[in-house]
Amino acid sequence: xxNLRLLSAKVVDxxxxxxxxxIEPANVYGCKLDDDVFIGPxxxxxKNTRIGSRTKVQSHSFICEYVDIGTDCFIGHGVMFAxxxxxxxxxxxxSDSWQRITLGDKVTVGSNATVMAxxxxxxxIGAGSVVTKPILEKGIYAGNPARKLRSL
Numbered sequence: 001x002x003n004l005r006l007l008s009a010k011v012v013d014x015x016x017x018x019x020x021x022x023i024e025p026a027n028v029y030g031c032k033l034d035d036d037v038f039i040g041p042x043x044x045x046x047k048n049t050r051i052g053s054r055t056k057v058q059s060h061s062f063i064c065e066y067v068d069i070g071t072d073c074f075i076g077h078g079v080m081f082a083x084x085x086x087x088x089x090x091x092x093x094x095s096d097s098w099q100r101i102t103l104g105d106k107v108t109v110g111s112n113a114t115v116m117a118x119x120x121x122x123x124x125i126g127a128g129s130v131v132t133k134p135i136l137e138k139g140i141y142a143g144n145p146a147r148k149l150r151s152l
Contacts, residue, residue: 017053034071052105065095069103070121076111085116113146122152 009025017035022028026039030047033039037051040059045051049063052071057063061079069075083099084092092098103109104121111127119125119135126142126149135141139151 013047023059040077058111064098066098067101067103070105070107072106073103074108076109076113076127078112079109080114082114082116124152 009027011022011026011028013030014028015032017033017037019035020033020037022039023041025041027044028039029045031045031049031051033051034053036054038056039045040057040061042060043057043062045057045063046065048065049067051057051069052073054071055069055073055075057075058077060077061075062081063069064081064083066083067081081101083101085099086092087097099116101115102118104119104123106122107119107125109115109125110129113125113128114130115125117131117134119131120138122138123135124140125131125146126140129142129146130144131141132145135146137148137151140149141147142149
Protein backbone atom coordinates (compact mmCIF):
# COMPACT_ATOMS: atom_id res chain seq x y z
CA UNK A 1 0.00 0.00 0.00
CA UNK A 2 3.01 2.33 0.15
CA ASN A 3 2.50 3.10 -3.57
CA LEU A 4 -1.09 4.17 -3.02
CA ARG A 5 -1.95 7.84 -3.49
CA LEU A 6 -5.50 8.50 -2.28
CA LEU A 7 -7.21 11.77 -3.21
CA SER A 8 -10.62 12.77 -1.92
CA ALA A 9 -13.39 14.64 -3.68
CA LYS A 10 -13.48 18.20 -2.41
CA VAL A 11 -15.33 21.46 -2.57
CA VAL A 12 -12.61 24.09 -2.42
CA ASP A 13 -11.74 27.59 -3.63
CA UNK A 14 -15.19 28.52 -4.96
CA UNK A 15 -17.10 31.79 -5.13
CA UNK A 16 -20.58 31.04 -3.91
CA UNK A 17 -23.83 32.97 -4.10
CA UNK A 18 -26.77 32.63 -1.71
CA UNK A 19 -28.60 29.31 -1.12
CA UNK A 20 -26.23 27.13 -3.17
CA UNK A 21 -26.66 23.36 -2.67
CA UNK A 22 -23.91 20.82 -3.35
CA ILE A 23 -24.66 17.15 -2.68
CA GLU A 24 -21.59 15.12 -1.67
CA PRO A 25 -19.58 13.48 -2.96
CA ALA A 26 -18.73 16.22 -5.44
CA ASN A 27 -15.51 17.65 -6.80
CA VAL A 28 -16.08 21.40 -7.21
CA TYR A 29 -13.12 23.76 -7.33
CA GLY A 30 -11.93 27.15 -8.57
CA CYS A 31 -15.33 28.08 -10.00
CA LYS A 32 -18.16 30.55 -9.44
CA LEU A 33 -21.66 29.39 -8.46
CA ASP A 34 -24.35 32.07 -8.51
CA ASP A 35 -27.47 32.22 -6.29
CA ASP A 36 -29.67 29.12 -5.91
CA VAL A 37 -27.41 26.78 -7.93
CA PHE A 38 -27.92 23.05 -7.30
CA ILE A 39 -25.07 20.57 -7.85
CA GLY A 40 -26.01 16.89 -7.57
CA PRO A 41 -23.83 14.04 -6.28
CA UNK A 42 -20.88 12.67 -8.24
CA UNK A 43 -20.49 15.94 -10.20
CA UNK A 44 -17.19 17.59 -11.09
CA UNK A 45 -17.05 21.32 -11.81
CA UNK A 46 -13.56 22.48 -12.73
CA LYS A 47 -11.83 25.83 -12.30
CA ASN A 48 -12.51 28.88 -14.48
CA THR A 49 -16.17 27.89 -14.79
CA ARG A 50 -19.30 29.86 -13.90
CA ILE A 51 -22.78 28.49 -13.28
CA GLY A 52 -25.61 31.01 -13.36
CA SER A 53 -28.43 31.54 -10.87
CA ARG A 54 -31.09 28.86 -10.42
CA THR A 55 -29.26 26.39 -12.66
CA LYS A 56 -29.48 22.70 -11.72
CA VAL A 57 -26.70 20.21 -12.52
CA GLN A 58 -27.83 16.62 -12.00
CA SER A 59 -25.72 13.69 -10.81
CA HIS A 60 -22.70 12.22 -12.61
CA SER A 61 -22.12 15.28 -14.83
CA PHE A 62 -18.71 16.72 -15.72
CA ILE A 63 -18.21 20.42 -16.39
CA CYS A 64 -14.68 21.09 -17.58
CA GLU A 65 -12.68 24.31 -17.43
CA TYR A 66 -13.79 27.42 -19.30
CA VAL A 67 -17.52 26.68 -19.37
CA ASP A 68 -19.96 29.51 -18.68
CA ILE A 69 -23.53 28.36 -18.01
CA GLY A 70 -26.33 30.94 -17.94
CA THR A 71 -29.27 31.34 -15.56
CA ASP A 72 -32.21 28.95 -15.19
CA CYS A 73 -30.50 26.11 -17.05
CA PHE A 74 -31.00 22.38 -16.49
CA ILE A 75 -28.10 19.98 -17.00
CA GLY A 76 -29.34 16.37 -16.94
CA HIS A 77 -27.69 13.30 -15.44
CA GLY A 78 -24.36 12.24 -16.92
CA VAL A 79 -23.84 15.28 -19.16
CA MET A 80 -20.22 15.70 -20.28
CA PHE A 81 -18.62 18.95 -21.39
CA ALA A 82 -15.42 18.58 -23.44
CA UNK A 83 -13.22 21.43 -24.61
CA UNK A 84 -9.90 19.76 -25.50
CA UNK A 85 -10.62 18.61 -29.04
CA UNK A 86 -7.36 16.62 -29.39
CA UNK A 87 -6.48 18.63 -32.53
CA UNK A 88 -2.97 17.13 -32.64
CA UNK A 89 -4.27 13.62 -31.95
CA UNK A 90 -3.26 13.68 -28.28
CA UNK A 91 -4.44 15.55 -25.17
CA UNK A 92 -3.34 19.20 -25.27
CA UNK A 93 -1.76 20.41 -22.02
CA UNK A 94 -2.01 24.06 -23.16
CA SER A 95 -5.30 25.35 -21.76
CA ASP A 96 -5.05 28.46 -23.97
CA SER A 97 -5.94 26.25 -26.95
CA TRP A 98 -9.05 24.71 -25.36
CA GLN A 99 -12.54 25.69 -26.51
CA ARG A 100 -14.50 28.20 -24.45
CA ILE A 101 -18.07 26.91 -24.12
CA THR A 102 -21.00 29.19 -23.27
CA LEU A 103 -24.59 28.19 -22.60
CA GLY A 104 -27.15 30.97 -22.74
CA ASP A 105 -30.05 31.30 -20.31
CA LYS A 106 -32.84 28.69 -19.98
CA VAL A 107 -30.91 25.95 -21.81
CA THR A 108 -31.95 22.35 -21.14
CA VAL A 109 -29.45 19.56 -21.78
CA GLY A 110 -30.81 16.00 -21.59
CA SER A 111 -29.11 13.14 -19.78
CA ASN A 112 -25.93 11.66 -21.24
CA ALA A 113 -25.45 14.44 -23.79
CA THR A 114 -21.96 15.61 -24.72
CA VAL A 115 -21.41 19.35 -25.19
CA MET A 116 -18.38 20.46 -27.22
CA ALA A 117 -19.65 23.86 -28.44
CA UNK A 118 -21.68 26.87 -27.28
CA UNK A 119 -25.48 26.82 -27.12
CA UNK A 120 -27.79 29.84 -27.40
CA UNK A 121 -30.47 30.79 -24.88
CA UNK A 122 -33.66 28.73 -24.85
CA UNK A 123 -32.31 25.70 -26.72
CA UNK A 124 -33.20 22.14 -25.73
CA ILE A 125 -30.67 19.37 -26.30
CA GLY A 126 -32.06 15.83 -26.39
CA ALA A 127 -30.76 13.01 -24.20
CA GLY A 128 -27.67 11.32 -25.61
CA SER A 129 -27.02 14.06 -28.18
CA VAL A 130 -23.55 15.27 -29.14
CA VAL A 131 -23.21 19.03 -29.71
CA THR A 132 -20.22 19.41 -32.03
CA LYS A 133 -20.98 22.84 -33.54
CA PRO A 134 -22.37 26.04 -32.01
CA ILE A 135 -26.16 26.15 -31.70
CA LEU A 136 -27.26 29.65 -32.68
CA GLU A 137 -31.08 29.40 -32.92
CA LYS A 138 -33.58 28.53 -30.19
CA GLY A 139 -35.05 25.10 -30.86
CA ILE A 140 -34.99 21.41 -30.05
CA TYR A 141 -31.83 19.57 -31.11
CA ALA A 142 -31.02 15.86 -30.98
CA GLY A 143 -28.74 13.23 -32.44
CA ASN A 144 -25.06 12.67 -33.10
CA PRO A 145 -24.17 15.21 -34.26
CA ALA A 146 -27.04 17.23 -32.80
CA ARG A 147 -29.40 18.59 -35.48
CA LYS A 148 -32.35 20.94 -35.20
CA LEU A 149 -35.63 19.04 -35.06
CA ARG A 150 -37.90 22.07 -34.73
CA SER A 151 -38.00 25.69 -33.65
CA LEU A 152 -39.35 26.84 -30.31
